[in-house]
Amino acid sequence: MSDAYPFAKGHGTENDFVLLPDPDGTVHVDLTAGRVRALTDRRAGLGGDGVLRVVRTEAVDEARGQDAEWFMDYRNADGSLSEMCGNGIRVFGRYLVEEGWADPTRPLPIATRDGVKTLRFDGPDITVDMGAPRLLGETVIGVGGWEWSARHVDMGNPHAVAFVEDLDDAGPLREAPLHDPATYPHGVNVEFVQRRAPHHVAMRVHERGSGETRSCGTGACAVMVATAVADDAERGTPYRIDLPGGTLRVTWTTEDRVLMTGPAVIVGRGTTSL
Structure with a gap:
């Protein structure tokens, strides 16, 4: 070479x-x-x-x-x-x-x-x-002595989605959030989510192996799925996901497919x- x-x-x-x-x-x-x-x-x-x-x-x-x-x-x-x-x-x-x-x-x-x-x-x-999501129950993640309940969503890779009052609640995210190693033996991507409007949320993400990033596509999909479940939204409802690096649009279809556009x-x- x-x-x-x-x-x-x-x-x-x-x-x-x-x-x-x-x-x-x-x-x-x-x-x-x-x-x-x-x-x-x-x-x-x-x-x-x-x-x-x-x-x-x-x-x-x-x-x-x-x-x-x-x-x-x-x-x-x-x-x-x-x-x-x-x-x-x-x-x-x-x-x-x-x-x-x-x-x-x-x-x-x-x-x-x-x-x-x-x-x-x-x-x-x-x-x-992005294929079909898998919802795998509730888990707990922690940062700086604080803990949040989180939804475990698999988008081909594992995600823990936690809803917060303010995106600053998670702090600087210099280290990987604490998580259950039995649930995530190979690590997990962690998303913190703040509601902005109906079918519109903002998020931050700590990606396993990369740290906090400006955006995460699979993470945005996991966030959309977790939010749609919490909202009891009809399939096919489009969601806007705001990330530090821009905006993605995600829809969970009636055919159980997650479509991400950006x-x-x-x-x-x-x-x-x-």
């Missing part, structure tokens, strides 16, 4: 990622935890909440058999694997289109560690079919020594 390796940088509602193209799986990028941490370092690296390796499904043993040409090989900022990333998959799709590897006029299936997700493009926005942009390209 050459010392100069191409990369792209993109974000979805300011949830940002380093993209590494390896379309045929021939470059053999060794994404060790140390290398991922170096790439995502905001002072000494390229900076980001995670790394997306862009590779064809047929080149990845764990992805073979999924009905999609491309596989999103995603790492959190600490180098750990993640099953799914809602903002990341929109950025991934935008990159494929800009590289001429996908047609934005047609639905685009993308393989992930949580199965195939299908994207649809509408100008700057992309809608992702922007995704590629902001730069270059080469790195990895």
Whole structure:
């Protein structure tokens, strides 16, 4: 592998990622935890909440058999694997289109560690079919000596959704919120939610492996599902989810699918020594 390796940088509602193209799986990028941490370092690296390796499904043993040409090989900022990333998959799709590897006029299936997700493009926005949510009961999370009841929602990765009076209640979120390790043996994404208006909430999120981020797509979906259940809302009711980095629109359909819509942009390209 050459010392100069191409990369792209993109974000979805300011949830940002380093993209590494390896379309045929021939470059053999060794994404060790140390290398991922170096790439995502905001002072000494390229900076980001995670790394997306862009590779064809047929080149990845764990992805073979999924009905999609491309596989999103995603790492959190600490180098750990993640099953799914809602903002990341929109950025991934935008990159494929800009590289001429996908047609934005047609639905685009993308393989992930949580199965195939299908994207649809509408100008700057992309809608992702995130699949069926799973509601797994109540749990408790804690920050700085305070505790909140939270709803356990699985969107292919685990989430604990807690409703608060004020988003500042959770404090600076420098450390991962306390949680039940028996419920979440591999960690959990934690969302704090404040109601703004009917079918409109704001949230903050601490993502496992990345810390507090400006946005989390799967987290916004989990928040919408938890809020819709609390509201006893009819299926198909659209919700607005405000995050520090922007706004996502989420609908839980009568077919038990969660559809998330939001922007995704590629902001730069270059080469790195990895």
